[in-house]
Amino acid sequence: MDDAAYRERPSRYAGAVLWTKTVDASGSALPVLPDGCMDLIWMNDRLVVAGPDTRAHHPGGTSGDRYVGVRFFPGTAPALLGVPACELRDRRVDLAQLWPSAMVRPLVDRIAGAGDQAAALEHLVRRRAAETEPADPLLRKLVGALDAGWPVAAVADTAGLGERTLRRRCLDAFGYGPKTLARVLRLQRALGTARQGVPLAETATRAGFADQAHLSREVRALAGIPLGKLLAQS
Template sequence: MLWRVTAGPGHRVLPDGAVDLLWWRERLVVAGPDTRAVLVDAEPGEEVAGLRLPPGAVAEVLGVPASELVDTRPELAGLVGHRAADPGRPPADVGELLERVLVGLWRRADPDLAALRLAAAVDRRLAAGMPVAAVATGLGLPLRTLHRVALRAFGHAPQTLARIRRVQRALDLARRGTPLARVAVDAGYTDQAHLTREVTRFAGLPPRRLLRS
């Protein structure tokens, strides 16, 4: 999925359990999985473009377990070499550049499609709010195996990824105008205080302040 954002000083990026390939300040950068909110040091009106990597692709395509990229923003060339990361002449459309680079890396890596399908299945189930134990059972995996799969594919233990996904669901509800007390119930928190603690843990701000920012 291609995305673009116009950032500015203090632009807040929340953990989302994903890895992105970015074109930022004329460089290809890999945004590793975050464990906390990141404040981007951007100029007013600065544009950042990114391509969301499929679940598990960072390990299968870039050859680096996601757990090694947690809370980092390395240049792509440092992971795959300058030749493989060479974007060539930048086209007018940055999205085309990102897609071309990813396709080249994909062909070079010949990824394990079964591993990618498993990572996608884990992601779908956790994003839907399925308990970790139920995810493991449903996929026929021991909990230890699920833990290893999640660390390699997402950089997070499955319990942490589930918490991040739940915060995402809660914030989606809150942005639609759902009262926070109702958000807490619908997203599966014990109460509103539990919701506030979890949002603050990952976003760096309590829900009301975050929604106003």
């Protein structure tokens, strides 16, 4: 990805990332891959919530379009937004569909008129966070355990939850069940490792895949394109 087109930094809202993206002259953009996260995005004078993805999302855009977003740590956005993640799975929804329009309109006007729209969006998030109950700390522990490759049954036992209860909690917080979340996190681990130049067979082993063929199948299933092409685009 062109460094001039996309930038990110840690947000002052715990665990989140503040990012900006400008569409290049070709109007093309890399697919957005499932990562367990949700985003609040300022785009085309609108505030849009990007729900958790189970497949690659292909954003549109016109050359020069600029987007500003806050990408939340997995499981933290639903408490902030007041909407279960499963209701937004694989969707992009205007914030005005989730909150009263009388509440959203002044927020849109404030960001539109800001000299630094990224800072204004981040301020909105932090202000909202001060008015709402934080996400259950257990959710962060669930992400850590699944990202470490723990079996779902072991995660449920450690959390003191039955597997059905764990699945229900995951649907509300992450948008999908623990097995799907584990697959998504494993994909991201593998991509991070491969982008460091680690051979793909070793990447597959490190990330918890049975072998390189298994890794390739999962990339096709979740990203929609072959692994080699995905890495070449990164």
